[in-house]
Amino acid sequence: xxxxxQSPSNKVTEKGKDVExxxxxxSGHTALYWYRxxxxxxxxxxxxFQGNSAPDKSGLPSDRxxxxxxxGSVSTLTIQRTQQEDSAxxxxxxxxxxxxxxxxxxxxxxxxxxxxxx
Amino acid sequence: xxxxxxSLFLSVREGDSSVINCTYTDSSSTYLYWYKQEPxxxxxxxxxxxxxxxxxxxxxxxVLLNKKDKHLSLRIxxxxxxxxxxxxxxxxxxxxxxxxxxxSGTRLSIRP
Numbered sequence: 001x002x003x004x005x006q007s008p009s010n011k012v013t014e015k016g017k018d019v020e021x022x023x024x025x026x027s028g029h030t031a032l033y034w035y036r037x038x039x040x041x042x043x044x045x046x047x048x049f050q051g052n053s054a055p056d057k058s059g060l061p062s063d064r065x066x067x068x069x070x071x072g073s074v075s076t077l078t079i080q081r082t083q084q085e086d087s088a089x090x091x092x093x094x095x096x097x098x099x100x101x102x103x104x105x106x107x108x109x110x111x112x113x114x115x116x117x118x
Numbered sequence: 119x120x121x122x123x124x125s126l127f128l129s130v131r132e133g134d135s136s137v138i139n140c141t142y143t144d145s146s147s148t149y150l151y152w153y154k155q156e157p158x159x160x161x162x163x164x165x166x167x168x169x170x171x172x173x174x175x176x177x178x179x180x181v182l183l184n185k186k187d188k189h190l191s192l193r194i195x196x197x198x199x200x201x202x203x204x205x206x207x208x209x210x211x212x213x214x215x216x217x218x219x220x221x222s223g224t225r226l227s228i229r230p
Contacts, residue, residue, distance in 0.1 A: 043161075045217055045219060059217075
């Protein structure tokens with residue numbers, strides 16, 4: 001009965017370095033989201049994967065950010081040339097999506113990856 | 119475009135009712151949610167409402183939806199210390215292609 005798993009839980013990096021954050025969603029969930037939560041801020045949408053459709057990348061803040069989802073399961077969020085303003089908790093969530101008449105689209109969140117850029 | 123707004127803070131006395139408000143801009147929103155984030159924990163779904171409803175009650179929780187004004191509220195009756203958390207409003211259209219957008223969250227604090 002594993003939930004959404006994210007790694008690393010904490011990452012400290014130097015400005016200018018690249019980082020990769022991993023998300024392992026709940027098995028069978030077709031939808032996968034990445035959000036960013038900065039200190040005192042709400043949840044900022046980054047990117048959304050739904051099945052085999054092209055991802056919705058409309059929330060990515062710059063071209064330094066990218067994400068992929070291999071085989072419809074595990075996802076990796078990559079931040080290149082990190083900046084101090086990238087410091088935040090990066091949350092991944094998965095769901096069954098909004099297909100079907102009984103599915104409410106409930107999101108199941110991981111514990112997040114806390115990124116600190118020095 | 120989509121936008122969801124909430125006030126950032128709410129302080130209530132233990133035992134009183136808490137009312138957390140949310141406004142959204144997308145008139146096509148069909149599912150609206152309240153998520154709860156307790157200190158040091160992840161977000162969990164608290165309750166949800168379909169856009170064809172105007173009220174939903176679940177034990178101490180009452181959700182009110184005013185579609186005309188695009189206003190959603192969450193009322194917690196008999197607020198307890200365990201209700202201290204950040205409450206996020208979220209919305210989406212009923213579509214497999216539609217993302218779920220969250221508000222900024224309202225931090226609820228309980229005073230004795």
